[in-house]
Amino acid sequence: MDNQEIKPESILSKLESIKYSRILLVAFIALLCSVLVHFGLQSNQRAAAIQSSKVRLGNFDVVPPNLKYGFLLDSFQIDEKTILANEFISDILTRYKVNYLDIEHMVTTYKDVFDVRLLRAGKPYTVLSADTSQTADYFIYEPSVYSYIVFDFKNKTVQKVERPIETRIEKASGIIETSLWNTMVDNGLSFELTAKMEDALAWSVDFHYIQKGDRFKLIYERNYIDGKPVGVGEIKGAYYKNYDNEYYAFLFENDRHSGFYDYEARPMKKAFLKSPVQYSRVSSGYNLRRFHPILKRRKPHYGTDYAAPRGTPIRAVADGVIVKKGYTKGNGNYVKIKHDKVYQTQYLHMNGFAKGMGNGVHVKQGQTIGYVGSTGLATGPHVCFRFWKNGRQVNHLRENLPPPEPMPSEDIPKFNEIRDVLKVELDSIEFKKMDRVVEDQTTQDSTLTSNP
Ligand SMILES: [Zn+2]
Structure with a gap:
């Protein structure tokens, strides 16, 4: 180098x-x-x-100059507040002496620019009045740092302004x-x-x-x-x-x-992800001599357990077709995916399945297939991940998996x-x-x- x-x-x-x-x-x-x-x-x-x-x-x-939302603030009376729970735009604007019919007209005319049902409690808004009469000239709502909405009562328009991202x-x-x-x-x-x-x-x-x-x-x-x-x-x-x-x-x-x-x-x-859950920890590895915590006897563990909070998405480790979506007393809710002639993977103890999963459904690598749970024989929320090669369960962490296609x-x-x-x-x-x-x-x- x-x-x-x-x-x-x-x-x-x-x-x-x-x-x-x-x-x-x-x-x-x-x-x-x-x-x-x-x-x-x-x-x-x-x-x-x-x-x-x-x-x-x-x-x-x-x-x-003291600019905010493109307005020269020094020339306005400014009121900065946040939306309260169950507060509607008409509740706010009538307090600032905006005519109810004007509000209704603007809300309907500009509902494609901003749907007032999207006002959220806790979000900031600013009212600008050009004089001391407390009559709103502009109402500015800020749904996120990325944009803000300007209600202009003089020109009776509503405009969404995207903030430039640098x-x-x-x-x-x-x-x-x-x-x-x-x-x-x-x-x-x-x-x-x-x-x-x-x-x-x-x-x-x-x-x-x-x-x-x-x-x-x-x-x-x-x-x-x-x-x-x-x-x-x-x-x-x-x-x-x-x-x-x-x-x-x-x-x-x-x-x-x-x-x-x-x-x-x-x-x-x-071709294969290293694990079916992000931000998890291996709580029990592939082990042919494991002592089973529930059955209280030695029982080979043909999978790798990944502990993660209940509801964490479980992702398919490779592209494939679901060959089995089902439930058994031991496995709980589980999915088995066939990737090619050689490899299949299985995911046990799911809390529930992702939408649209079913036998014969094609899944992409990284796609969410279900959510971490503890259904079946499980002491706590985890995924038991099983890796099949030519019909036999193997330790996926020891496999030399097929290499990816090189860049042209x-x-x-x-x-x-x-x-x-x-x-x-x-x-x-x-x-x-x-x-x-x-x-x-x-x-x-x-x-x-x-x-x-
Ligand atoms: Zn397991």
Whole structure:
């Protein structure tokens, strides 16, 4: 590996020219960030530097206008409140002397722009009045950080405004002390980023078997609105060191592919996922001499048990066809999938099945087929995962499973170009405790169903 010095700014601009859109803004912000990181600024100072709205010009502070929702706030009476339980838009607006017929007319005319039944208790709204009469000129409702709705009572219109999302490229790293989740939290990284890292590396790293001293590095997109982090975009590159094995994952997208590839351009995505449940732990492995906790005798355990909270989605580990969806006293609710002539998988003790499951139904890798439960002979909520090879149950963690299709050779030069830029960037990240950053505001958008 030639580890020649390349300035971060040239790498980032190279990345930009290779693929990424949102060109100028992202490149500029990324450059600014990398320069600030370079000088060792703390992330809060960094954020402050970017957000700072006060500009010094000569000896004078230039204070920018007080703008919100595109309005010059200094010229209005402002009322900022949150929707109460069981409060309707008419309840609010009649308090601000808006004519009931006007409300009804606007609500019906603009129901495709905003359906007022979607008002939610606890969400913020702002009323602007041009004079002291307390008569509303504008009602602004904010359903999420991503957009807001403006009711304009002068022009009798309703408009939805999407806030511009600014994407920055950021870096993260960590060394596992207790668990991956704790390490991410200790380093001020969000659950969303943890989940995306697991997805990027899921086919190479078995996150059930990570250990103290494992380390990771990430290059990823972070979305900002008005300078505040609102969520994680795509992971561009990931590195993970587990025991003595090093793994790289590079995002590559064109009109034929979209996914993660290793250094040799082999897809990270394998024909089989390592486990049927995310964010779980192996509570009992494949063991031919196991003592059964309920039957109180030795009974071979032909499966791997993954403990997870009741209701956690169970996913098909590979594409296939459901050959059996049923219930037995021992298995509880279960599904068995045939993947090809050789392999079948089975998932036991489900709380319930996913919608549309049935004998003969085709399922895709990663598709939810049911939910974790404890039906049948089970002491607590878990999935007993069984892996069949040529009609015999085997330990799937010991199997050499079929390799994925390689990337077509015509795409490799382009891939190598992106990979080389990302690898230099990844390798230059140092392992150290990151500054704590503001938790993303979009926790409600998180797909997580369980705690670490
Ligand atoms: Zn089991």
